[in-house]
Amino acid sequence: MDKLFLRLVALFNPFLERTGVDTYQLHEILRVKLLMDSRRPPAMFAGRRRATTTSASSSFKVTVFSLIFGALYGAVLFVFNKPLVGQTVYFSAFMVLMSLTLITDFTTVLIDVRDQLIIAPRPVNDRTVAIARISHISIYVLRLALVQGLPAMIMIGFIDGAAAVPVFLIQVIVATLLSIFIVNIIYLLLMKSVSPQRFKDIISYFQIAFSILIFAAYQLLPRLIKMSVLADFNLMGHTWSYFLPPVWIASLNEVLIHPGRATLITSLMAITGITVPLVAIWFVVKVLAPGFNRRLSMIAMSDGATSGVPSKAEKKSGIIDKIANFLAPDPVENAGFRITWKLAARTREFKMKVYPQFAFIPVYFAYFTLSGSGDVAGQFYKMQHGKSYIFLLYFSSIVLAAILQQISQTEKYKAAWVYYALPISKPGKILAGMYKAITALYFLPYMFVLGAACVAVWGTAVINDIILAFLMIQLYGIVMALFLVKGLPFSRPVLNKQAGGRIITSLLITALAGIFGFGHYVLSRWEMVIWIAIIPAALVYWLLFNYYRKQTWDNIELNEIE
Known part of the structure; x- marks a missing residue:
């Protein structure tokens, strides 16, 4: 050929x-x-293939x-x-x-x-x-x-x-x-x-x-x-x-x-x-x-050189410093916050994998909303007088999951030796700074936009639902980080193969977001119950986050830096 x-x-x-x-x-x-092309697997499925996948089987797929x-x-x-x-x-x-x-x-x-x-x-x-x-x-x-x-x-x-x-x-x-x-x-x-x-x-x-x-x-x-x-x-x-x-x-x-x-x-x-x-x-x-x-x-x-003219990222460093000092006052946690913020904002591979997820959520929501019978106007009227906004809010957990899955992976993972060279006794502080950074940089602004859209369509009565949904999704994110995110920020190779036992854990944690959403939907008929539920949700989140902050090196999957 x-x-x-x-x-x-x-x-x-x-x-x-x-x-x-x-x-x-x-x-x-x-x-x-x-x-050379005939001696390497095709580009398609490259991100999913296992180490044992042959070129012939990939070509057949x-x-x-x-x-x-x-x-x-x-x-x-x-x-x-x-x-x-x-x-x-x-x-x-x-x-x-x-x-x-x-x-x-x-x-x-x-x-x-x-x-x-x-x-x-x-x-x-x-x-x-x-x-x-x-x-x-x-x-x-x-x-x-x-x-x-x-x-x-x-x-x-x-x-x-x-x-x-x-x-x-x-x-x-x-x-x-x-x-x-x-x-x-x-x-x-x-x-x-x-x-x-x-x-x-x-x-x-x-x-x-x-x-x-x-x-x-x-x-x-x-x-x-x-x-x-x-x-x-x-x-x-x-x-x-x-x-x-x-x-x-x-x-x-x-x-x-x-x-x-x-x-x-x-x-x-x-x-x-x-x-x-x-x-x-x-x-x-x-x-x-x-x-x-x-x-x-x-x-x-x-790729490797920087110009003498200050970049936009450097000009914004003052704002980032203020946010980091406010949200992460601990020095180690502050360092984890800063390195995650800067690498997540600058790494093209990370943005290519994560950014599309932000648009997929409203597209999926519109798809399911318009899937019924009748014209578009009728479907919109039906949506406006229902509680589908709860589905939209909890559907945003996909964004947080995508960020957490990608935040520890990079093509240039060998630069992560700096984590292990520093005298840090508890890497959990770096992880806590990482989690705060992705929340402040990506998820909180995204939820603010979704919340504003919900208020515009359904009215101010949904504000308590937005707050509770945000806390429950953060709770879901902490559980996912505890069990599935076992690497420091941008420290693991992209094709790092996960253990087979993680599949069941991943499915159970994914189902957790659905359980939270269903429970929220059941309670949404009582306005005061939603306001009251915000308090225990915030308390459980605070307890889990502090536990996450105490992670030791035994809880971190270390990669051999060659």
């Missing part, structure tokens, strides 16, 4: 040579990169997952009465998923600075390096796209006949190339226009926002849009549709398989869909690739 893709890239050699790419060097770089997912959203081809609309919806979903794959898995490939140690000292120009990386990404994504598009190819054979299958294959390839070049053009433009540090920040937040957008659209659009209305939607009656790449790709089917339905506009859009990837290649090579190596070197230097 890799040889086939290398020959496919070789078809563009005449065009690439005219733009200044050394095609021999390009072929060798790609050959070595593909060889990726293939099965892609086929199932491709069949699910390929079913839209049967929904619409107009094939152009059906294929537009399909390729919209297809391109979004390919773009999401690129953003989540291949940003690090595009801006990987490790290759510079090998390639930079040799006479390889910027254009060759840039095209080699984009081609490497393209080959991997094309392989995934062909597997994901296979179910739809079979479906289109039943809809339009066997002749439509090879045309659909071309459409899949064009859609994949368009996704690749749109994402990479955005990235390369950012690399040219912003500083390396700012570039990495923008990409991180873009990844988070895009993941949230896809999740929200997947969950809510089917609830808000009636498919029966879209089945006869007249797409070509709207001028804005002429500028959408999925419409260009769908027009290929109209022109080649159903020429009787084709118009001048659909023919022009089909031609546009074929030519835009070629124009994108030229634009990347001639305009964006020059200076690519220099920008990568700047990004590499920005």
Whole structure:
């Protein structure tokens, strides 16, 4: 398969040579990169795999997952009465998923600075390096796209006949190339226009926002849009549709398989869909690739160097100091508070895993709220006169659980030797500072936003419920920290395998949040009972937190720092 893709890239050699790419060097770089790829497990499932997982089994999982997912959203081809609309919806979903794959898995490939140690000292120009990386990404994504598009190819054979299958294959390839070049053009433009540090920040937040957008659209659009209305939607009656790449790709089917339905506009859009990837290649090579190596070197230097100009984080240190001194007056606890606050606010890997959870909670809540019968207005009225806000408040425990699960993990865990070198007799004080930091930095502001939303929708009568829910979720968090979080802040490797006995403990602790929420729902009919319940909840939380603060080194899972 890799040889086939290398020959496919070789078809563009005449065009690439005219733009200044050394095609021999390009072929060798790609050959070595593909060889290295075949010797490591796929990126998908990397965060979940065990040490014994083989490359073959991981590849099989990726293939099965892609086929199932491709069949699910390929079913839209049967929904619409107009094939152009059906294929537009399909390729919209297809391109979004390919773009999401690129953003989540291949940003690090595009801006990987490790290759510079090998390639930079040799006479390889910027254009060759840039095209080699984009081609490497393209080959991997094309392989995934062909597997994901296979179910739809079979479906289109039943809809339009066997002749439509090879045309659909071309459409899949064009859609994949368009996704690749749109994402990479955005990235390369950012690399040219912003500083390396700012570039990495923008990409991180873009990844988070895009993941949230896809999740929200997947969950809510089917609830808000009636498919029966879209089945006869007249797409070509709207001028804005002429500028959408999925419409260009769908027009290929109209022109080649159903020429009787084709118009001048659909023919022009089909031609546009074929030519835009070629124009994108030229634009990347001639305009964006020059200076690519220099920008990568700047990004590499920005990882370890700091500028003489004070950063925003440094300017905010005075506020952080005041908060730390107020919430954690003990010196050791204060140190745990500060290091957790600063690393959690600056570590991109941590933010990539935690930040999406903040948006998933309201999306899930809207999904369950709109799942009943009736229109959206009727569902909102029903929600406003019920007690679903209790579900929303306790559902936020997922955020606290995600933070606690990630707070002790990092790719750079070897720097944690400093914890063990210091004369600290009770590491529980560091853990207490860590817990206070994640509460003050993340959970308390988040609960404040949710509480304000609840007051706006349900009125001031829910204030006591908000206070009690906050304390009960904090109680749940302390229990989780006691039994499941056995590491100091950012001190453990990400793929550290947990013991099998933790599974039952984890399930029991997870069920604890549901038990708290159900009990709160039962008591919510008595206003005064909720106010009274706040007192014992706060007392139990205080007792457990003080017990957590007394954790010894025997309670901490130590990692060997090599």
